[in-house]
Amino acid sequence: MKSLRIIPCLDVRDGRVVKGIRFQNLRDAGDPAACAARYQAQGADEIVLLDVSATPEGRNASLKTVQAVRRCLGIPLTVGGGLRKEADAARYLEAGADKVAVNTAAVENPGLLTALADRFGRQCIVLSLDCAQRPGGWVVKTHSGKKDTEWDAVVWAARAERAGAGEILLTSWDRDGTGQGYDLALLQAVRQVVSVPIVASGGARTVAQMAAAFEAGADAVLAASIFHLEGRTVQSLKSELAHGGIPVRPLENAL
Amino acid sequence: MTQSETPWVGLIRTGAANLASVIAALERLKLRWTFIQDSQQVLEAPFLILPGVGAFAPARQRLQEEGLDMALVERFLADKPMLAICLGMQLLSEGSEEAPGVPGLGIFPGTCRSLGSAEPLPNMGWKKVHPAAEEGKFLPRKPGWAYFAHSFALLQAPEDWNAALSEHGETPFVAAVQRRQVLACQFHPELSGGYGEACLKAWFRIGAGSAAESKPLEGEAEA
Numbered sequence: 455m456k457s458l459r460i461i462p463c464l465d466v467r468d469g470r471v472v473k474g475i476r477f478q479n480l481r482d483a484g485d486p487a488a489c490a491a492r493y494q495a496q497g498a499d500e501i502v503l504l505d506v507s508a509t510p511e512g513r514n515a516s517l518k519t520v521q522a523v524r525r526c527l528g529i530p531l532t533v534g535g536g537l538r539k540e541a542d543a544a545r546y547l548e549a550g551a552d553k554v555a556v557n558t559a560a561v562e563n564p565g566l567l568t569a570l571a572d573r574f575g576r577q578c579i580v581l582s583l584d585c586a587q588r589p590g591g592w593v594v595k596t597h598s599g600k601k602d603t604e605w606d607a608v609v610w611a612a613r614a615e616r617a618g619a620g621e622i623l624l625t626s627w628d629r630d631g632t633g634q635g636y637d638l639a640l641l642q643a644v645r646q647v648v649s650v651p652i653v654a655s656g657g658a659r660t661v662a663q664m665a666a667a668f669e670a671g672a673d674a675v676l677a678a679s680i681f682h683l684e685g686r687t688v689q690s691l692k693s694e695l696a697h698g699g700i701p702v703r704p705l706e707n708a709l
Numbered sequence: 710m711t712q713s714e715t716p717w718v719g720l721i722r723t724g725a726a727n728l729a730s731v732i733a734a735l736e737r738l739k740l741r742w743t744f745i746q747d748s749q750q751v752l753e754a755p756f757l758i759l760p761g762v763g764a765f766a767p768a769r770q771r772l773q774e775e776g777l778d779m780a781l782v783e784r785f786l787a788d789k790p791m792l793a794i795c796l797g798m799q800l801l802s803e804g805s806e807e808a809p810g811v812p813g814l815g816i817f818p819g820t821c822r823s824l825g826s827a828e829p830l831p832n833m834g835w836k837k838v839h840p841a842a843e844e845g846k847f848l849p850r851k852p853g854w855a856y857f858a859h860s861f862a863l864l865q866a867p868e869d870w871n872a873a874l875s876e877h878g879e880t881p882f883v884a885a886v887q888r889r890q891v892l893a894c895q896f897h898p899e900l901s902g903g904y905g906e907a908c909l910k911a912w913f914r915i916g917a918g919s920a921a922e923s924k925p926l927e928g929e930a931e932a
Contacts, residue, residue: 575763
C-alpha cells in the first residue's frame with residue numbers, strides 16, 4: 455500500500471537554513487546537517503534541500519552543505535535551486551543528492567528534463583513546479599517566484615512528465631508560508647494529468663491539511679515552517695496522521 | 710580491529726548511478742571502500758556492491774564493455790559476498806521488459822516486468838517489506854519499511870532463494886532476494902533508514918567469514 459511521505463524542506467542560503475513567506479523576508483532557522491539529522495531521527499521520510507543563495511559563492515557553499523547533509527542522512531535527499539544545466543545536476547548528485555529538482559531551466563528548455571532522465575534515470579529527476587493562481591487556473595512561476603510565465607501549470611506538468619520528470623514537486627506560490635493549507639484544487643488538477651508521484655508543497659500548518667492533500671492525490675507532503683519555526687516534530691504529525699487512518703511509515707529505531 | 714584489518718568493499722561504477730548515498734552508508738558503518746577498477750578486483754574484493762540507478766540497457770552494456778559481467782557471474786559461482794541494489798538487482802536477473810532482447814546476467818531466473826499503473830509510477834517512496842516464507846530465512850527476518858525508486862521489478866521470487874516481498878497496488882513484487890552471501894535488493898538499503906542499515910549489517914555478518922581471509926588493499930580507502 456502507498457504511504458504518505460512526510461518531507462521537511464530546508465531552504466538553504468549561504469550554508470544556513472532560512473525560512474520566509476512567499477520566498478521573501480528570510481529568517482535563520484539553523485544548520486542544515488543538524489536540521490536534517492534531527493528530522494531523520496523524528497521519522498522524516500525524505501529531505502528536500504533547496505538552495506536559495508543569491509550569489510555564486512553561496513551556490514558553491516551549497517555543494518558542501520549537500521555533502522554534509524548526505525553524511526548523516528540514511529534517507530533520500532532531493533536537492534534543487536539554481537540548477538541550470540546537466541553539469542549542475544551531476545555536481546549535486548555527486549555531492550550526495552538522490553534526486554535533483556529543476557524549475558526555471560526546464561521551462562526555458564524542456565529538453566533538459568529528457569537529457570537528465572536519459573543520463574541519470576527519471577527517478578532522479580524532479581520537476582519543481584511553482585504555481586500561482588489566476589482566473590481559470592494556475593500559471594508557472596520561475597526564478598524563485600520572481601517571474602510569471604504564461605504557461606498553464608497543469609499543461610506543463612503533463613508535458614514535463616512526458617519529457618522525463620519522475621516526480622513533481624508542486625508548490626502553491628499563493629499558499630507558501632501562509633499556513634492556509636495545500637492548494638487542493640491544484641493538486642487534483644495535476645493528479646488527473648500525470649501518473650508520476652506528486653509532492654504537495656506550500657501552505658501546510660495542520661495534520662488535517664496533510665490528510666486532505668493525501669486524499670487529493672499527493673504521494674508526499676512537504677513542509678518547512680511547521681518544523682523550523684513552530685517546533686512540530688515529524689513523529690507527532692505521523693502519529694496523528696496514522697490515528698486518522700492515513701498510512702505513514704511508522705517511526706523505527708532510527709539510525 | 711585496526712583499520713588495515715578491516716575488510717574492504719568494492720563498489721562498481723555503473724554509469725550514472727548515484728554512489729554518494731551508498732558511500733555515506735558504508736562510512737557510517739566505518740567500512741573501507743574503493744571503486745572497482747577491473748574484473749580481477751570483482752573477483753578479489755572481500756565484499757562487492759553493484760549499485761544502480763538509471764536504465765537497464767546502458768548499464769548492462771557498460772558491464773560488458775568493462776569486462777565485469779562475466780566476473781560477476783564467476784564471483785557468484787565462487788559464493789563470495791555480493792550486494793546488488795535496485796537496477797543492480799535487475800541486472801542479475803535474466804532480463805527486463807524495459808530492454809527487450811538485452812540479456813541480464815542470469816544469476817537468478819526471472820525477467821523484470823513493469824509494475825503497472827495501479828499506483829503512481831515510478832514506485833517512489835516507502836513500502837512495507839515482509840519475508841516471503843513463514844519461517845523467514847531472509848535476513849533481516851522481521852518485516853520493515855524500505856525506500857523504493859523504480860518502475861520495473863521481478864514479480865515472482867526465484868526458487869531456492871530467500872525472498873522478501875512488497876506490493877504495488879495489488880501487485881506483489883520481489884523486494885529482495887538472498888542466497889548464501891548474495892543479497893539483491895530492489896529497494897535502496899542505503900536510503901531505507903534503520904531497516905536498510907539492518908539489511909546491510911546482516912549482509913556483512915553473512916559475508917564476514919569469507920572476508921576475513923582476504924587481505925585489504927593497501928592505501929586504497931577513500932574518504
